Amino acid sequence: MSAKRQEQGNRNDSGFSRALLKREPWLHIAKRPEMGKKRGGLLKMASILLAIAVGGLFMLALGYNPLTLYMTIINGALGNAESWRMTIRLMIPLVISSLAVCLAFKMRFWNIGAEGQIIMGAVFATYFALYHTSWPRLPLLLVMFVAGAVGGALWGLLPAFFKARFNTNETLFTLMLNYIALNVIVYFRDGPWKDPGSSGFPKIARFDKVAQLPKLAGVQIGWLIALILVVLVYVYLKYSKHGYEIKVVGASQATARYAGMNVRRIILRTMAISGALAGIAGMVQASGSDMTLAESVAGGVGFTAIIVAWLANLNPFGIALTAFFFSVLEKGSSVMRSSYNLSAEFAAVLQGIILFCVLGGEFFLRYRLVRRSGSKPRETQVREV
Amino acid sequence: MSTLIRLISHSVLAGTPLLFGTLGEIVNEKAGHLNLGVEGMMAMGACAGFMAGYLSGSLLLSLLFAFLAGALGALIYALLTVTLMADQNVTGLTLTIFGVGLSNFIGQYMLVNTATNTLKLPEALNNRLKALSIPGLSQLPVAGSLLFSYDLFVYLSIAIALLLGWYINHSHSGRNLRAVGENPAAADAAGIHVTRVKYLNLLLGGGICGLGGAYAAMVSNGGVWLSDTVGGRGWIAVALVIFAAWNPVRAILGAYVFGAFSVLKYYVPKSVLSLPNAFYDALPFIVTALVLVISSILQKRKNAQPASVGLSYYREER
C-alpha cells in the first residue's frame, strides 16, 4: 500500500512539473474599450487593402502581374463612358437587393433568398410584359413594377411565415426557395412562355418596346429608382416606428414581446418589404437591362448583396457606395475574361477575400492582443500590439 | 422490380456527395459551428480532387487533395470564427461564395490551357472510379446490384459515416467534442482544449465535405469538368443534418432518400405522370424545404441541435 502511495506521489509530482515547465502564453486576447466610428472605418479600409494585396498574391501565383490586372479592372470598369454606363447598369440591381437584405438583416432575419425574390419579382413582372403589351406604356410599367414587388414580397413572406409560426430555420429555407425559383423560370421558358420564334435553345421572347424601362442619361432609369429607394430605406429605418421595431426585434425578440410588440407581424411585414425590394430589383433588371426574362436575371446578385450589406454595416448610403465598388470589380473582371481569358469569377474570389479580411478585421474592433514578456511574472509588461 | 433496383442503386450514387457533405457538416455542428460554407468547401474539394486526378491520374492523390482543399476552406472558416470570433452565418456564406468562385476560376484557368477545351479525367482513373466488381458478390441476384456494385467512394462514405457514428457517440474524444458544441464554457472548465477541439473537428468536417465535392466532379459528372460542379448539393447537405438529427448513421438513409428525389425523373414513366422537367429538378429543394418546416414543427429535446451552435466562445466574457 505504501509503495502504491509513493508511486502516486511521484505521478502527482510529474503532473506538477509539466505545469511548472509550461511557458506562459505570450499572446493573449483582451477586450478593448469601444472603438470610435472613425477608427472603425480606418480599420475597414485597412482590411480591404489587405484583401486587395492577398488577391494580388493569388494572381502572382498564377503567373500574372497583379498591377496590370488591377489596372485592367479599373480601366475596364471606368475607362470610358460606355464602360461607366455598363458599371452603373450592374450596380442597379445590386443596390436594390442589398437594401432588401439590409432590412432583413437589421432584424437578424437571415434572408439569403434575395436571389429567389429577385427571380419571382421578374417572373411576375414578365407576365404583364408578355401578355399586356396593348396597354399604354406608363400604366404597363407601373403595373409591372407593382407586380415585381408583389412577386418578391410573396416569396419573402413564405419563409417569414414559417419562421414566425414555427421558428423554421430561415437561412436554409430561403436558400431552397432560390433553387425552386430558378426552376420556375426554367418551367416558363420551356413551357408556357417559350418564344415560338426561337429555334433550338428555348428562351422567352424579348419584351415589347412598351414593356422596357426608359433610359435616363444613357442608362436605364433603374439607377434613379435605386437612389430613391436608398433614401427611402434610410428614412424608414432611422425615423419611422417600423424601423424602431425592426431594431428592437433584431436586438432581442424577448424584449420586443415585453414591449408589447407583435413580433410575428413585424417579421412578416419586414420580410414582405424586403422581398418586395428584391422583386423590384428583378423587375428593373428584366425590363430595363435584359429586356427579357433570362435564367440569369438574378445571376448571383442576391448573394453579392449579402456581402455588400454586411460591408456597409447595414447603412443604406454605405450600401450605395459599396455596391458601386463591387460593380467596378464585376465589370472589370468581365474585361479580364476578354483580355486574358481568365474567368470573370475572379470578382467572386476577390469579394470573398475582401469579406474574409473585413470579418477578421472586426475582431480588432472588440479585442486587442496583449503581449507579455513571460520571464518576469512579477512585473509583467503589458504592451498593446 | 428491376426498375426499383435501378432506382435504388441510382439513388445511392446520387446521394453519396450529399452524404459526404452532411457528415462533414454534422462534425462541424457538433463542434458548435453552423458552417454554411459546405457548398464552398465541396467546390474547393471538387476542383482540387479533379485537377489532381487530371494531372496525376492517381486516385489516392485525388482523394488527398480533395480532402486537403476542403480542410483548407474549413481552416479559413475556423480562423475567422474560432480565433477571431466572426459571425458564423456571414463567414460561412462568404466561404461558399469564395469557394465556388475559386473553383470555377481555376477550372476556367485550366480549360484555357487545353487544346480540346474540355477537361477529361484520364481513362485509367475513370475506370477505377467505375463500380467495383466483387467476385462472387456483385453477381448475386438483387443483393449483388443493391449492395455490391458501387464505386469506391460509396463504400468510403459509408465507412466514414459508421466511424463518425462511433467517434461522436461512443468515444472519449467524441464526448469531449459534444461537450464543446453543447457548452464550451463547461468543456473549458473541465480542462478540454476548446480551441484545439474546434479546429480539429472543423478541419475534419471540411475535409469530408471536400471528398463529397470530388465525387460530384469526378463521378457524378462522368469525369468531365463542369462549371458550378457542386450545384447546390452543399446546401441540401446542410439541411440534411436536421433530417439526420445530427446522427451520422441516420445521415446515410437521409442522403439516399434525397438522392432518390434528384433522380426520380428518370424512373417515373411519362405515360403515368407527366410533369415538367423543371419540377423534377426543383424536387430535392422542395422536399428539403418541406423537411425544414416539418422538423421545426416537431421540435424535440432529444437529438436536437447542439446548444451552442452559432455562438462564439470567449473565455473571459463577463
Place this chain on the structure above:
Amino acid sequence: MSNHEDRPAKAEAAASGAATPGERRDGYRSGPAIAGQGLTKRFGSVLANDHIDFEVEYGEILALLGENGSGKTTLMNLLSGLYFPDSGQIYVDGQAVSVSTPADAISLGIGMIHQHFKLVEAMTALENILLGPRTSKFSLARHRQEIERMCKTYGLTVDLGKPVYDMSVSEKQTVEVVKVLYHGARILILDEPTAVLTPQETESLFAILRRMKQQGCAIIIITHKLNEVLAISDRVMVLRRGRSEALLQTSQADLRSLTETMVGHAIDLKINRPTYAAERQKTLLAVQELSVIRPDGSQALDQVSFELKTGEILGVAGVAGSGQKELSEALVSLTPCQSGSITYCGQVISGLPTTEIYKKGVSLAFVPEDRLGMGLVGDMGMPGNMLLKSYRDHRGFFIDCKPAEQLSQQLKETLDISTPSLETPVRLLSGGNVQKVLLGREIESQPQVLITSYPVRGLDINASYTVYDLLNEQKMKGCGILYLGEDLDVLLELADRILVLCHGRVTGIVDARQASKETVGLMMAGMTLKEELA
C-alpha cells in the same frame, strides 16, 4: 499499479489524504496548499484584482468575502486557469506555478465549482464527470464503480445515469463537486455555492465541506453572506474594489467589523420597511388558480392563487426554476395561461394582449438573469430605451424622440445615473446604472402594480439599497409590488408578506415580519405551511 490508473488513484489519494508534498504521518495534510502573491488582473479600464496576496492551508476553509464587483470571482478564475493574471505569482504546495488553462489547474489539483454550473445539460452526470483530457483507459462500468466508491467516502449521493437537464439545482451542484473530486482536486474553490440553495440544503453542503476539510482538502468559499462566513470558515479574506482589505481569523471577526471592511464605511445593513396604513389597503391584483405550462410540456405553475394589495411588497421565494419567471410573465400575458384568472381592480385581465395590460397601469419591470435580455435594448442609448413602451403613444408614422430625450435627461439627474452621454449604449453602463434606467422608466409610467424579478442581482450594496429605497417609495405611494427575490434574508427584511413557490405550487404565504428563515426554507423544499406548523 499500472500506468493507466492515474486519475482514479489520484481521486483515492485525495479521499484518503495520500502522499503529496506536505503530508503528515497520520495521513492528514498540512502546510500551505495554495497561495497568491501580487495577483493583478485588469479588464479594459477596470482593475478587477489589484496586487492580492493570500494563502490557504490544507485542512482549512478560507472564506472570500466581498460585495458584487469586488473581484472575488475574478481572483478565483485566476486560480482555476480561466483567466491569466496580468502580473503576480501563484504557488501550489509552496512551488511557483503557472496556471494558464483550466487543464493546468486540474493537473495541479485545483477544482473550481462555478456559481453558474459548468455542466453540459444534454449529458448525464456520468458523462459530465468524465469530461476532460483522457487520463485512464477504464471502461464506463469501472469509472462508475470508482466514482461510487469515492462518493461513499465523502457522503455524496448522485444518480450517475440522470441527464443534467432533469436535475434540481442542488443535484447539479453535487455533480460539480463529484466531478472536481474525481479529477483529483485537493484544493476546492466554490463560488457563491449557497446562492441557489434553501437554508437546509446549505446546511448539508456545509456538512460535506467540513468532511472534506477533515480529509485534508483546502477549501476556498466565495460568498457575500456574512453569517455563512462566520458559520463555516476558519479564516476570512475581505475584498473591496479589487483590493484585499483584510485577512483575519474568523474567530476574531464579528458581523459589524466584517461589514465595515467589506463596504468601506460603517453602514446600517438593516433594510427599511415602512408600513402602509392597513385601513387604506385594498386588493389590486387577484390571481386565482393560475396554471401555466412551459413550451416543453412541463407544469410551470400549478393552481397558483394570491392577492396583491395596495401599499405592500409581496415577496416571492423559491428555489431557482420553481415557476417565478412564468408567474411574472403570465401576469402581463407574455406567457399564456393554461387556466385560472387574473383580476385587476375587479376587471379580468388574463388573456388580454400585453399592451392592453400595460395601459391599465400594470407595469412589469422585469429583470431576468440577463438584465439586458428583456427589459432593455443593450445597443441603444437611454432615449431609445425610454421609447420601448411609449413609442406608440403619439400618432403618425414617424417616431418622436423629444419626450424620450427629456425623460432620459430628467432620470439621469434625479436618479444620479452615471453615463458618458445619453446616447451611450446601455450595455456599457454598470449594473447599478442599468437597473436605475430600467426601474426609472417603469416608475415614470406611474404603475399601480410593479413586478420586479431579481432587481438587485449583481449589484453592490449601495446600489441595492438605492433599489430598495425606490421600491419602498413606490409602496408608500400605494403601489402594489411583486418582488421576486433569491436572497431570503433580503426578502424577510424588505417584503410585507412572502409567497413561497415550490415546483410551481404555492406552499404558503407568510407574514414576513413573523416568519423564520427555517420555515421559509422548508416551504421552498415543498413542505406546506400546515405540515410545517403541525
